[in-house]
């Protein structure tokens with residue numbers, strides 16, 4: 001799925017908001033130019049969703065000066081480095097929305113959630129979620145379920161404004177709260193996410209029986 005060009009100013013504003021208002025380190029990502037990823041690879045598996053050429057993951061920054069310089073050059077996509085200020089739980093969108101619905105029903109707000117153009121939801125949780133993720137996956141015999149964890153050494157694509165008319169964009173399924181900056185613990189979401197995956201009507205019936213029995 002291609003991520004279309006947005007203006008450098010809008011992208012810079014989004015990057016500055018994440019870095020200075022939220023304290024989330026950002027990184028310039030590749031971008032799509034004339035329907036091709038700026039890395040120029042015809043087989044790029046993630047157009048616009050990986051770090052720009054010659055930018056190392058360790059360069060992720062919260063400095064407004066660095067961010068202004070990066071986004072004055074190119075319409076880079078906005079990437080957020082995971083494992084520092086937050087980890088990410090990643091699930092198919094329909095599974096993630098079912099989990100959000102159930103959490104809301106229980107009176108719990110999941111915290112910021114990104115809806116990617118690839119139709120997946122990214123749940124931002126407090127960092128250090130790796131152990132609880134693997135414990136939950138093992139404990140629920142859920143290794144075959146499509147729930148992923150992104151911690152140190154990963155980046156995720158962030159929304160850079162409202163959906164444009166010129167193509168799909170990442171957007172907020174649950175936007176960051178303007179006041180409350182706390183993030184949920186992974187353990188508060190994982191059980192519900194795994195259960196939504198197990199009950200997913202799109203899964204083959206024998207797979208659903210296997211995990212529910």
Ligand SMILES: [Zn+2]
Pocket residue numbers: 030037038039040041044045046047048050
């Ligand atoms: Zn690429």
